[in-house]
Amino acid sequence: MNALQALTLNVLVQDLMLNHLMLATIDPETQREWELNSASRKDIPTTSELGTLMQSNCRALERIHINHSLKISPATSRSSHIMEGNSVNLHIPT
Secondary structure, three states, X not given: OHHHHHOOOOOOHHHHHHHHHHHHHOOHHHHHHHHHHXXXXXXXXXXXXXXXXXXXXXXXXXXXXXXXXXXXXXXXXXXXXXXXHHHHHOOOOO
């Protein structure tokens, strides 16, 4: 803690620690996005900024999931109706 404070950074030590913990738990793609975003800055981003990035990524992934589900479900229901229809129509006399 003393070593971090001696660096006289323009960010709270708590932000550094929380950022490290949060970055250790997120997926590599989000980590990469964060690093690319923060590399172009002169100051160290705050935990609030990392939280904002994670929230926007979560919203985007939820939208992608919803759109993907909507595209798949009509095709799935059509194929299941076709399969049900085929099983009914396939009557083999004995």
